[in-house]
Amino acid sequence: MKGSVRDQIVDAASRLFYEQGYNATGINQIIAEAGVAKASLYQHFPSKEDLLAEYLSNESERAMTKLHQEVSNHDTVQKKIAAVFDTLGRSIRQPGFRGCHFLNIVSEIPIDNTRIRNIIQKQKNEVRQLFKTILKEVKKTELADEFYLLFEAALIAAKVHRAEWTIKTAKSMAAKLL
Amino acid sequence: MKGSVRDQIVDAASRLFYEQGYNATGINQIIAEAGVAKASLYQHFPSKEDLLAEYLSNESERAMTKLHQEVSNHDTVQKKIAAVFDTLGRSIRQPGFRGCHFLNIVSEIPIDNTRIRNIIQKQKNEVRQLFKTILKEVKKTELADEFYLLFEAALIAAKVHRAEWTIKTAKSMAAKLL
Amino acid sequence: MKGSVRDQIVDAASRLFYEQGYNATGINQIIAEAGVAKASLYQHFPSKEDLLAEYLSNESERAMTKLHQEVSNHDTVQKKIAAVFDTLGRSIRQPGFRGCHFLNIVSEIPIDNTRIRNIIQKQKNEVRQLFKTILKEVKKTELADEFYLLFEAALIAAKVHRAEWTIKTAKSMAAKLL
Amino acid sequence: MKGSVRDQIVDAASRLFYEQGYNATGINQIIAEAGVAKASLYQHFPSKEDLLAEYLSNESERAMTKLHQEVSNHDTVQKKIAAVFDTLGRSIRQPGFRGCHFLNIVSEIPIDNTRIRNIIQKQKNEVRQLFKTILKEVKKTELADEFYLLFEAALIAAKVHRAEWTIKTAKSMAAKLL
DNA sequence: AATGAATGAGTTTTCATTCAT
DNA sequence: TATGAATGAAAACTCATTCAT
Numbered sequence: 070m071k072g073s074v075r076d077q078i079v080d081a082a083s084r085l086f087y088e089q090g091y092n093a094t095g096i097n098q099i100i101a102e103a104g105v106a107k108a109s110l111y112q113h114f115p116s117k118e119d120l121l122a123e124y125l126s127n128e129s130e131r132a133m134t135k136l137h138q139e140v141s142n143h144d145t146v147q148k149k150i151a152a153v154f155d156t157l158g159r160s161i162r163q164p165g166f167r168g169c170h171f172l173n174i175v176s177e178i179p180i181d182n183t184r185i186r187n188i189i190q191k192q193k194n195e196v197r198q199l200f201k202t203i204l205k206e207v208k209k210t211e212l213a214d215e216f217y218l219l220f221e222a223a224l225i226a227a228k229v230h231r232a233e234w235t236i237k238t239a240k241s242m243a244a245k246l247l
Numbered sequence: 248m249k250g251s252v253r254d255q256i257v258d259a260a261s262r263l264f265y266e267q268g269y270n271a272t273g274i275n276q277i278i279a280e281a282g283v284a285k286a287s288l289y290q291h292f293p294s295k296e297d298l299l300a301e302y303l304s305n306e307s308e309r310a311m312t313k314l315h316q317e318v319s320n321h322d323t324v325q326k327k328i329a330a331v332f333d334t335l336g337r338s339i340r341q342p343g344f345r346g347c348h349f350l351n352i353v354s355e356i357p358i359d360n361t362r363i364r365n366i367i368q369k370q371k372n373e374v375r376q377l378f379k380t381i382l383k384e385v386k387k388t389e390l391a392d393e394f395y396l397l398f399e400a401a402l403i404a405a406k407v408h409r410a411e412w413t414i415k416t417a418k419s420m421a422a423k424l425l
Numbered sequence: 426m427k428g429s430v431r432d433q434i435v436d437a438a439s440r441l442f443y444e445q446g447y448n449a450t451g452i453n454q455i456i457a458e459a460g461v462a463k464a465s466l467y468q469h470f471p472s473k474e475d476l477l478a479e480y481l482s483n484e485s486e487r488a489m490t491k492l493h494q495e496v497s498n499h500d501t502v503q504k505k506i507a508a509v510f511d512t513l514g515r516s517i518r519q520p521g522f523r524g525c526h527f528l529n530i531v532s533e534i535p536i537d538n539t540r541i542r543n544i545i546q547k548q549k550n551e552v553r554q555l556f557k558t559i560l561k562e563v564k565k566t567e568l569a570d571e572f573y574l575l576f577e578a579a580l581i582a583a584k585v586h587r588a589e590w591t592i593k594t595a596k597s598m599a600a601k602l603l
Numbered sequence: 604m605k606g607s608v609r610d611q612i613v614d615a616a617s618r619l620f621y622e623q624g625y626n627a628t629g630i631n632q633i634i635a636e637a638g639v640a641k642a643s644l645y646q647h648f649p650s651k652e653d654l655l656a657e658y659l660s661n662e663s664e665r666a667m668t669k670l671h672q673e674v675s676n677h678d679t680v681q682k683k684i685a686a687v688f689d690t691l692g693r694s695i696r697q698p699g700f701r702g703c704h705f706l707n708i709v710s711e712i713p714i715d716n717t718r719i720r721n722i723i724q725k726q727k728n729e730v731r732q733l734f735k736t737i738l739k740e741v742k743k744t745e746l747a748d749e750f751y752l753l754f755e756a757a758l759i760a761a762k763v764h765r766a767e768w769t770i771k772t773a774k775s776m777a778a779k780l781l
Numbered sequence: 782a783a784t785g786a787a788t789g790a791g792t793t794t795t796c797a798t799t800c801a802t
Numbered sequence: 803t804a805t806g807a808a809t810g811a812a813a814a815c816t817c818a819t820t821c822a823t
Contacts, residue, residue: 073786074786074787075786089357090270090354090355090357092268092270092271092355093270093357095812095813095814096813096814096815097812097813097814105787105788106787106788106789107788107789107790107814107815107816108787108788108789108790108815108816108817109786109787109788111814111815111816112785112786112787112788113786115815116814116815117814117815167358168353168354171407172354172403172407173354174354175346175354175406175407176268176346176350176351176352176353176354176355176406177268177270177354177355179267179268179271180345189407190407190408193404193407193408214412214416215416215420217404218397218400218401218404218413218416218417218420219396219400221399221400221403221404221407222396222397222399222400222403223396225350225399225400225403226371226395226396226399228353228354229349229350229353229367229368229371229399230368230371234392235396238392238393238396239396242393242396242420242424245424246420246423246424252803252804273795273796273797274796274797274798275795275796275797283804283805284804284805284806285797285798285805285806285807286799286800286804286805286806286807287803287804287805289797289798289799290803290804290805294797294798295797295798429807430807430808431807445713446626446710446711446713448624448626448627448711449626449713451791451792451793452792452793452794453791453792453793461808461809462808462809462810463793463794463795463809463810463811464794464795464796464808464809464810464811465807465808465809467793467794467795468806468807468808468809469807471794472793472794473793473794523714524709524710527763528710528759528763529710530710531702531710531762531763532624532702532706532707532708532709532710532711532762533624533626533710533711535623535624535627536701545763546763546764549760549763549764570768570772571772571776573760574753574756574757574760574769574772574773574776575752575756577755577756577759577760577763578752578753578755578756578759579752581706581755581756581759582727582751582752582755584709584710585705585706585709585723585724585727585755586724586727590748591752594748594749594752595752598749598752598776598780601780602776602779602780608782608783629816629817629818630817630818630819631816631817631818639783639784640783640784640785641784641785641786641818641819641820642783642784642785642786642820642821643782643783643784645818645819645820646782646783646784647782650818650819651818651819783823784822784823785821785822785823786820786821786822786823787819787820787821787822788818788819788820788821789817789818789819790816790817790818791815791816791817791818792814792815792816792817793813793814793815793816794812794813794814794815795811795812795813795814796810796811796812796813797809797810797811797812798808798809798810799807799808799809800806800807800808800809801805801806801807801808802804802805802806802807
């Protein structure tokens with residue numbers, strides 16, 4: 070029923086990193102919830118940071134897959150853009166919402182941690198690219214970064230205020246600008 | 248020359264909380280850099296969190312004072328709005344820029360820490376109110392939250408990408424929407 | 426009855442370092458036998474190595490005091506030299522003898538640990554100096570390093586063979602050479 | 604080109620034990636440098652201590668072979684004795700010199716580890732025997748242990764002081780005593 | 782003969798906080 | 803008001819060894 074030891078570790082760590090934050094989550098808690106030995110964790114991940122990198126990479130892929138999928142369900146640019154913000158809205162409404170996986174971490178790592186920052190930037194750039202791809206159809210790729218900023222704004226403000234209006238406002242701004 | 252013990256503590260803690268993050272900054276480092284005894288810190292601040300609250304409150308007042316001041320230097324709504332983003336731009340260009348003091352902390356505290364979250368929300372609501380006040384002149388207060396979102400977007404994206412274009416884009420979006 | 430916390434720590438650590446070796450002695454064992462909290466140890470000694478340095482310095486002073494004292498009990502050079510080796514002999518006969526405090530450690534530290542090596546070399550140079558001082562009376566200071574070598578030989582060989590003949594032989598060699 | 608798995612393990616372990624010490628060398632480092640799997644190591648050596656025993660035995664044979672060879676190159680007792688110390692001198696001058704393989708280990712093992720201590724004592728007794736054999740020619744076997752002590756002294760003092768004078772002094776003492 | 786995965790017990794060090802003076 | 807000393811709990815990580823394949 071349970072996955073491999075490695076999967077157990079990644080699952081527990083990912084859940085805890087998101088729920089409690091990276092620094093607030095100790096190795097002991099991860100192995101306790103994963104039900105594995107401490108040395109087993111270190112067999113698979115040389116350091117806690119490697120586990121963080123794995124979590125972020127997985128989450129990034131999951132998020133982009135979801136976004137591309139949702140976008141592909143629509144045929145007009147307007148609807149595609151709306152779909153992005155609607156996806157955000159659904160995330161936020163989930164009971165366990167704790168903000169953006171990536172923005173959360175960015176404030177927990179030291180400035181000079183380029184390894185983790187690179188993973189986060191890569192993810193964010195993929196979102197920018199998604200908007201660019203959508204907007205190419207109507208030759209408005211110059212709006213991509215504007216929409217990307219609305220995307221970030223909606224996410225971070227939703228976290229700060231624990232409120233949903235941020236998504237709605239960002240979505241309507243995007244519609245206006247298009 | 249040096250301020251009171253309390254001031255020394257607040258100064259050291261504030262600097263370190265911003266430079267390294269809240270969790271990454273230990274009590275020992277604070278008292279070492281402040282040059283005071285450990286028990287002296289606890290005399291003034293019952294817990295590390297109280298020190299955090301003090302830091303955030305101070306920073307909030309400082310930031311709002313600055314913003315109001317910059318805004319008051321201009322006479323048209325367009326210029327006032329632009330002044331807000333220009334202030335942001337100057338902050339970001341400073342060598343020690345590490346992102347928004349408040350957004351940084353929001354990802355470091357547990358979700359149920361309402362005390363700290365309240366301070367942060369209060370600060371952010373004051374920014375929303377500032378935009379509302381500015382926009383009242385031209386009877387467009389409904390744009391306040393839109394501009395506030397651009398404000399947040401510019402800040403968080405500047406941190407993520409360590410780039411300045413985020414401010415410029417947000418500023419031009421605000422101009423468009425006005 | 427018991428000394429201060431610091432003394433308890435130093436006493437326990439010194440005993441264990443000598444009985445079991447430095448690497449084989451864990452912080453946990455030290456605090457358990459000292460009956461203090463772990464953080465109390467680190468209050469007084471920033472690292473395990475600092476505790477080692479303290480142990481070696483104390484032991485060095487103790488050893489040199491003892492040697493000077495024993496030597497001063499005699500009036501001829503022959504008797505003074507003999508007294509050095511007799512002191513060694515008494516040490517070796519003690520039930521808890523585990524070899525020379527300093528030679529034991531020299532094989533446990535990495536080559537590039539100059540801090541600890543310096544303490545050890547200083548101690549050994551004081552022994553060389555002691556012989557030189559004794560020999561000055563009879564204008565044979567050139568024998569100092571020869572006697573020092575016999576001193577080391579007696580100590581290390583006593584450890585290797587768990588035998589006392591090494592002292593007797595070294596002592597008689599010194600007598601011959603004088 | 605590379606030897607058998609067993610040889611790879613012994614080579615890596617021997618090098619690391621000498622360079623870093625026994626306790627400071629972990630199983631993981633050994634298998635990493637040997638390029639073998641962990642279980643392969645335990646296939647050949649039931650425990651880390653068995654690997655240590657192998658290392659010491661090999662080293663002992665190598666050392667005695669070398670000494671006998673060097674001694675046999677000379678025809679007088681004086682020259683044979685000198686050859687022993689000259690061999691020592693050449694060892695010490697080698698860039699990777701870290702002291703005597705056997706004296707290094709003797710301070711790293713617990714007192715009650717008779718197995719390892721026996722290997723070391725056996726090696727040292729062979730040196731004593733070598734001196735005895737050399738001295739038999741001139742019927743001065745009673746000097747064997749004296750020369751052996753000089754041998755040990757030269758080695759341990761060379762390690763402590765990272766200096767060569769110890770060998771020269773020991774050699775000249777031997778000459779005097781002969 | 783060889784291996785990658787798994788482990789329990791251990792390592793040194795740091796945390797925020799309290800207490801006696 | 804100010805402090806140095808003391809602490810329990812937790813941090814990240816490593817140890818030598820074993821097991822299933």
